[in-house]
Amino acid sequence: MANRHAPSDRSRKSLGAARLDELALAYVARFATSKAKLARYLTRKIRESEWVGESDPFAVAEAVTLRMEGLGYLNDRQYAAMRGAAMTRRGLGVGRVKAQLWVDGIAPEDSGEAVETAQGAATGAAIGFARRRRFGPFAVRVIDDPAQRERQVAAFARAGHSLALARRILAIAPGDDEALAALDDDGMFD
Structure with missing residues (x-):
């Protein structure tokens, strides 16, 4: 049985701006996510792959993230409200809600309403x-x-x-x- 943590014999897959855009679209279609989580995902994909193109890959990832937000696929305020309500329903308190929203990269101005709702409940x-x-x-x-x-x-x-x-x-x-x-x-x- 092969070691799962050993380096692969396969060469790294190439990744360009178009493929990065496709990955972002597939990710937001599958998961409710925040801007920061999408940016971390795209950065990880860039590091795991060999970048093809002349532009800076991290600048492309940031542009793709902003484009997804502009298209309405990302909304940190709605994500925070959804995540906070789900955690409160599971019986978790305000401290855990705040901590999770911080980990998810939600800015305080976007998480304020979700935290207030958690405090009320x-x-x-x-x-x-x-x-x-x-x-x-x-x-x-x-x-x-x-x-x-x-x-x-x-x-x-x-x-x-x-x-x-x-x-x-x-x-x-x-x-x-x-x-x-x-x-x-x-x-x-x-």
Whole structure:
């Protein structure tokens, strides 16, 4: 069996401006993406290939990215809203949403609305996270071990939720629907 990480015996494929444009179009057709992610993809393709042409390949990649944005195939504001809403539905908090949008190369002016939406839904997202992980009011039994409780708080923190909100949810006894409803109605911790 050949080693997957060994250098290939094949020569590198040639890549020109027209082929780079085709790759960009195929990428935006297949994936919801941001400008920065498309630019990283095109840069990787340039580095993996042998450039054919007299123009600077990275300038061509930037021009292709701008052209895709001009055609309406890329919209960082819409991408941020979609990505933030999906993460919130999965039970992730504002911290994770901000971090992911930064990794995806979304500028703060484009991610502001998505972050505000995530902040508004923070309590519901944290409750959904607790429900999926069976923490706090959704646990089978009361957790008395302080180390176990801190591991649960750490899981909330890794998911991007505030520590105060995590501790407040974890303080609710399993099956206490009234306290859970009061927490959900309150929703002003973040």
